[in-house]
Amino acid sequence: MELILQMGHGMQSLACDLVRDWGGGTVILSPVNIRENRVVQYAKSLESVGGSVLFDPQLFFPKDPRDQLAEYSYWPKDGTTTLTGDSSTVMFEELLRINNRLQTKWCILPCPQMREQDFDYCMNLLSNGAEYFHRHHRDRLLATACIYPEVLRSDSSVEILYSGLSRLDVDGYYLILEPPNGEYIVSDYLWMAGALRLISSLRLEERVVVIGYANHQGLSYALAGANAIASGNFMNTRAFGPARFKPKDDDTKNRSVWYYCPSAMSEFKATALDVAMRRGFLGEFAPVESMANEYSAMLFRGAYPSSTNYRERNSFMHYLHCLRVQCHMLTDDDYSRLVNHYGFLLDTAERRIMELRDKGFRGQNRDFAQGIDVNRVALASNEQDYGLRLRLSWSSLPNL
Numbered sequence: 001m002e003l004i005l006q007m008g009h010g011m012q013s014l015a016c017d018l019v020r021d022w023g024g025g026t027v028i029l030s031p032v033n034i035r036e037n038r039v040v041q042y043a044k045s046l047e048s049v050g051g052s053v054l055f056d057p058q059l060f061f062p063k064d065p066r067d068q069l070a071e072y073s074y075w076p077k078d079g080t081t082t083l084t085g086d087s088s089t090v091m092f093e094e095l096l097r098i099n100n101r102l103q104t105k106w107c108i109l110p111c112p113q114m115r116e117q118d119f120d121y122c123m124n125l126l127s128n129g130a131e132y133f134h135r136h137h138r139d140r141l142l143a144t145a146c147i148y149p150e151v152l153r154s155d156s157s158v159e160i161l162y163s164g165l166s167r168l169d170v171d172g173y174y175l176i177l178e179p180p181n182g183e184y185i186v187s188d189y190l191w192m193a194g195a196l197r198l199i200s201s202l203r204l205e206e207r208v209v210v211i212g213y214a215n216h217q218g219l220s221y222a223l224a225g226a227n228a229i230a231s232g233n234f235m236n237t238r239a240f241g242p243a244r245f246k247p248k249d250d251d252t253k254n255r256s257v258w259y260y261c262p263s264a265m266s267e268f269k270a271t272a273l274d275v276a277m278r279r280g281f282l283g284e285f286a287p288v289e290s291m292a293n294e295y296s297a298m299l300f301r302g303a304y305p306s307s308t309n310y311r312e313r314n315s316f317m318h319y320l321h322c323l324r325v326q327c328h329m330l331t332d333d334d335y336s337r338l339v340n341h342y343g344f345l346l347d348t349a350e351r352r353i354m355e356l357r358d359k360g361f362r363g364q365n366r367d368f369a370q371g372i373d374v375n376r377v378a379l380a381s382n383e384q385d386y387g388l389r390l391r392l393s394w395s396s397l398p399n400l
Contacts, residue, residue: 001221001331002026002228002400003324004054006212007033008237012042014316019051022324028054028212028230029102032068032245036098043102053102056174056212057095057110060146064246074098074110083112083125092132099138106140107133108174113146113242116157123164130169142210143168146176146240152194153180162201171398172208172227175199178240185217185371192220192378199224200386204393208400213240216265216323217368220375222330223342224382225390227400231323233316257312258366259296259305260319261285262326264352265345267366270315273305281359284352290329293321335394339383346372 005015007030019025027046029039043053058069062076062083069075074094076087083091091110099107109129111122126143133141145165151157165173177195180188202209203225211221214229215238221229231237236244257270268285276282286300287293296318298308326345332338353369356362 001219001226001327003320003327004028004210004228004230005320006030006214006230006232006237008232008234009033011233011237011316014233014313016045016049016051018317018320019046020049021321024050026052026054028056030056031058031072032066035068036072039098040101052105054104054106054108054142055095055099055102056108057144058245059091059110059144060113060176060245061242062112066245066247069245088125088128089132092129096133096136096138106142106172107138108142109133109144109170111144111146113148113176113178114151114161115148116151116154116160119160119164123168126168126170134169139171141170142172142174142208143170144174144176147178149178149180149188149191152177152198153188153190154194155197158194158198158201162198165202166205166207170207172210172400173202174210174212176212176240178242182239182241184215184235184239184365185368187370187374189374189377192374193381196220196224196378196382197385199226200382200390203397204386204389206393206396206398208398210400213237215239216260216326217371217375219265219323219326219330219345220342220379222327223339223379224386225394225397229327231320233320255312257310257315258319259285259299259310259315260322261352261356262287262291262322263348264356264363265349265368265371266353266356266363267319268361268363270299270310271306272361273299276359276361277304279359284356287322291322291325293318295321333395335387335391339379339387342379346376 005027007027015027034042046053074091076083109126111126114122130141179186180191186192199209199221209226210228211218211226212230214231218229258267259270260267273282295314299305299310330342349368350372
């Protein structure tokens with residue numbers, strides 16, 4: 001499974017630096033964070049360091065957009081209540097123009113967020129978009145499916161959604177899964193099981209699946225066959241929330257500096273690491289050799305962590321670097337081996353979390369403890385329903 005960078009507030013230079021350091025990578029451009037007259041220039045700067053881009057239209061809430069979104073040429077004009085006829089044609093024309101200028105390999109088709117009652121309208125819009133793009137010789141298409149939490153909690157809703165999506169003339173899907181109750185680490189068993197079920201079903205149709213706005217809990221999507229997850233700097237690029245795309249949202253509400261402990265799959269406030277050093281077990285937080293990186297190395301060189309130059313930017317880059325390594329660890333041409341590997345990661349995280357809790361360390365709402373059992377139960381359910389088919393089809397599933 002690949003890691004794609006999900007652009008967020010203040011991420012332009014950060015993404016360029018990561019792509020340069022990694023020797024390549026893909027960034028999903030966010031129109032809410034970059035103006036239209038700058039997207040081509042930014043895409044070229046990424047290309048110069050070995051990167052590529054996708055363009056996310058972010059049409060999740062067309063009637064109540066953030067100002068920056070409404071300024072884009074493809075955005076529906078004031079008074080447009082439904083995206084049909086001429087209004088949708090203009091939108092597709094402008095999106096085609098932007099994608100052509102950016103030289104994207106994949107075009108993301110726009111669609112509002114979906115409740116079950118919206119499925120027919122959304123499938124019609126996506127179908128029209130696919131027809132338009134195919135007619136203009138853009139054939140590598142990802143259909144956006146931005147999904148309300150209650151949809152994934154219902155087996156019948158997931159089945160209806162899958163049925164509609166699978167009939168679209170597209171090569172894959174850009175899934176955006178809003179977590180229940182605004183959670184960062186999801187504690188809802190049904191929601192997680194529904195997410196895995198939808199991903200597995202679509203992959204078994206031999207389509208590409210990219211999950212946007214994901215965090216390390218989304219590593220479990222690898223076992224459903226997901227091609228990639230996309231993640232970014234602030235929490236609103238790691239867990240989808242509507243507020244970011246509507247007026248009057250502050251992208252940078254929480255400015256604490258965090259440290260991601262890969263072995264615990266949890267994040268801790270960086271200031272707490274001083275206590276760990278004083279008590280003699282700071283090394284338990286350090287990444288293993290395969291994840292060691294220059295962005296966080298200063299924390300483990302003998303000085304108190306708070307006295308180092310580990311800052312917010314370091315925190316973001318360390319997190320995304322470790323997540324990328326973990327994604328690559330969950331890339332395997334043997335499905336059974338992948339299942340065992342992820343089980344090992346969960347077991348290791350559970351032990352490390354308990355060890356750190358015994359010493360008084362908790363990750364607050366970024367603690368992965370509640371995600372461990374949720375992921376185990378959901379994966380066991382998915383294994384029962386789709387495990388055999390995934391094993392048999394694993395080697396033939398299409399790559400991104």
